[in-house]
Amino acid sequence: xxxxxxxxxxxAYVLIATxxxxxxxxxxxxxxxxxxxxxxxxxxxxxxxxxxIDWDVIFLLLGMMIIVGVLRRTGVxxxxxxxxxxxxxxxxxxxxxxxxxxxxxxxxxxxxxxxxLLVAPVTLLVCERLDVNPVPFLLAEVFASNIGGASTLIGxxxxxxxxxxxxxxxxxxxxxxxxxxxxxxxxxxLILPRLFKGSFEVDPTxxxxxxxxxxxxxxxxxxxxxxxxAVLLLVFAGFTTHTITHIExxxxxxxxxxxxxxxxxxxxxxxxxxxxxxxLLFFAGLFVMVGAxxxxxxxxxxxxxxxxxxxxxxxxAAMLILVxxxxxxxxxxxxxxVATMSPLVETMTTQIPDQTQAEALWWAxxxxxxxxxxxTAIGASANVVVLGIAxxxxxxxxxxxxxxxxxxxxxxxxxxxxxxxxxRYFVLA
Amino acid sequence: MAEEFPVVSADAEALEAARLLATQRxxxxxxxxxxxxPCAILPASQVVKFLVPGYVQDDPSLxxxxxxxxxxxxxxxxxxTTVRKLLPERPPELPVVKADDxxxxxxxxxxxxxxxxxxxxxxxxxxxxxxxxxxxxLAMQPH
Numbered sequence: 146x147x148x149x150x151x152x153x154x155x156x157a158y159v160l161i162a163t164x165x166x167x168x169x170x171x172x173x174x175x176x177x178x179x180x181x182x183x184x185x186x187x188x189x190x191x192x193x194x195x196x197x198i199d200w201d202v203i204f205l206l207l208g209m210m211i212i213v214g215v216l217r218r219t220g221v222x223x224x225x226x227x228x229x230x231x232x233x234x235x236x237x238x239x240x241x242x243x244x245x246x247x248x249x250x251x252x253x254x255x256x257x258x259x260x261x262l263l264v265a266p267v268t269l270l271v272c273e274r275l276d277v278n279p280v281p282f283l284l285a286e287v288f289a290s291n292i293g294g295a296s297t298l299i300g301x302x303x304x305x306x307x308x309x310x311x312x313x314x315x316x317x318x319x320x321x322x323x324x325x326x327x328x329x330x331x332x333x334x335l336i337l338p339r340l341f342k343g344s345f346e347v348d349p350t351x352x353x354x355x356x357x358x359x360x361x362x363x364x365x366x367x368x369x370x371x372x373x374x375a376v377l378l379l380v381f382a383g384f385t386t387h388t389i390t391h392i393e394x395x396x397x398x399x400x401x402x403x404x405x406x407x408x409x410x411x412x413x414x415x416x417x418x419x420x421x422x423x424x425l426l427f428f429a430g431l432f433v434m435v436g437a438x439x440x441x442x443x444x445x446x447x448x449x450x451x452x453x454x455x456x457x458x459x460x461x462a463a464m465l466i467l468v469x470x471x472x473x474x475x476x477x478x479x480x481x482x483v484a485t486m487s488p489l490v491e492t493m494t495t496q497i498p499d500q501t502q503a504e505a506l507w508w509a510x511x512x513x514x515x516x517x518x519x520x521t522a523i524g525a526s527a528n529v530v531v532l533g534i535a536x537x538x539x540x541x542x543x544x545x546x547x548x549x550x551x552x553x554x555x556x557x558x559x560x561x562x563x564x565x566x567x568x569r570y571f572v573l574a
Numbered sequence: 575m576a577e578e579f580p581v582v583s584a585d586a587e588a589l590e591a592a593r594l595l596a597t598q599r600x601x602x603x604x605x606x607x608x609x610x611x612p613c614a615i616l617p618a619s620q621v622v623k624f625l626v627p628g629y630v631q632d633d634p635s636l637x638x639x640x641x642x643x644x645x646x647x648x649x650x651x652x653x654x655t656t657v658r659k660l661l662p663e664r665p666p667e668l669p670v671v672k673a674d675d676x677x678x679x680x681x682x683x684x685x686x687x688x689x690x691x692x693x694x695x696x697x698x699x700x701x702x703x704x705x706x707x708x709x710x711x712l713a714m715q716p717h
Contacts, residue, residue, distance in 0.1 A: 362638035
């Protein structure tokens with residue numbers, strides 16, 4: 146059974162990485178084979194937290210997708226982005242900096258693909274008005290989106306998986322991930338002029354065309370905006386008080402989504418298109434496959450090898466996880482990677498007596514996987530989306546054009562977070 | 575049932591095609607290839623879509639924040655462009671019927687392909703076209 150579980154898992158991974166078949170088909174096919182051959186069963190696949198579908202992850206994503214479906218109808222994102230571009234007074238560098246900051250902040254609370262889908266059209270509008278190449282702006286935004294998403298529990302799907310597996314709360318993510326992500330963003334902004342050298346020339350006569358945009362027109366329904374703001378505040382209050390209320394983030398997100406749907410009086414056809422059913426099913430299939438590895442003892446053996454390789458010491462383990470995660474997340478989707486690694490890291494943490502140092506392994510996994518997604522055009526879903534947007538806009542970005550910049554961003558950001566992990570969890574702990 | 579209808583080549587100027595649609599208030603144009611065979615129908619709505627910037631198609635709320643009118647874009651977008659560029663990347667099935675096809679056959683084809691216009695051919699030769707409005711006119715005539 147162990148050999149079958151590994152073979153099916155590896156085959157599905159190859160199919161996902163090479164995109165020979167749709168990734169949903171790969172994981173559901175793999176899960177179906179494992180169920181059909183009895184490697185796992187309904188009890189383990191559907192009802193076990195350790196070896197089955199993590200319903201907390203699925204329903205947290207579902208709730209947030211519905212909330213975003215309503216939120217994006219308010220036009221608030223467009224308002225903020227255009228307002229910022231006007232405050233930049235037409236300076237392309239300032240526009241880029243402000244849009245990347247907005248993207249990073251939004252990504253902390255919305256999923257990265259949604260954020261990119263919201264910011265890209267405004268960016269194309271501003272770039273067209275300034276008559277500058279939109280490619281550097283789109284690249285900077287997708288990098289910022291992947292960086293910003295790392296800062297909270299809900300910002301990036303890998304973080305949701307890690308939180309559910311580790312028991313780390315929304316506040317834990319805020320206190321441990323957000324500070325370093327702020328530092329990473331500052332460094333990222335500092336390297337922007339060098340990274341996109343020669344992209345900031347603008348004809349002064351074009352500036353007026355940006356100042357002529359009317360951001361107030363983006364918001365059509367102020368009532369809906371206020372309702373969204375109120376519900377979002379409640380949802381984030383729910384996330385941050387989890388340690389007191391013990392209400393799971395998935396329940397809070399679902400309650401928030403339900404309340405927002407009731408208050409907004411929107412029809413399901415208005416917000417349901419934001420629910421990515423394929424992504425949710427992909428998660429479900431993935432959890433069944435990873436669960437089979439846990440059930441058959443593969444993960445435990447891998448964790449034992451990893452512990453031997455690092456001599457059971459927490460610091461080498463954390464650094465190994467950080468670097469391996471960054472490298473692997475660059476070439477494979479970080480969602481299946483983290484889903485696979487989470488039970489392995491969970492086992493590794495049980496072998497480390499110091500609680501703080503054990504937690505460092507989770508932060509290393511989150512930072513490596515989230516930031517590693519920037520390295521190549523296929524490292525994160527948001528990257529693929531931006532490539533599609535750029536292509537439609539008549540400014541295609543090649544795989545290598547993306548990767549040349551992405552590798553630099555990943556190398557710099559990982560170089561920033563490695564000393565953070567060492568200092569915060571090992572030297573100053 | 576078929577009427578005479580303007581035909582444009584796929585390599586013709588897009589601006590000229592748009593002018594033809596506008597001045598004659600046509601629902602679309604029959605587009606022919608280099609051998610004069612019909613290769614596509616260009617609905618007027620497709621030309622309108624071409625004039626709308628991609629970012630507004632992706633995020634319609636941006637149409638409200640821009641101060642310019644569509645008129646400002648027509649010359650910019652269509653000058654130097656060919657009709658071929660206006661056609662969808664993957665053109666749908668060509669809506670053609672034969673002169674002796676019934677009204678129901680024509681209506682069924684229009685409905686299936688959501689085309690405001692079908693070309694009427696005799697072999698490779700275009701003998702006319704039927705617009706949706708013409709079809710409705712005939713359908714509503716007292717028998």
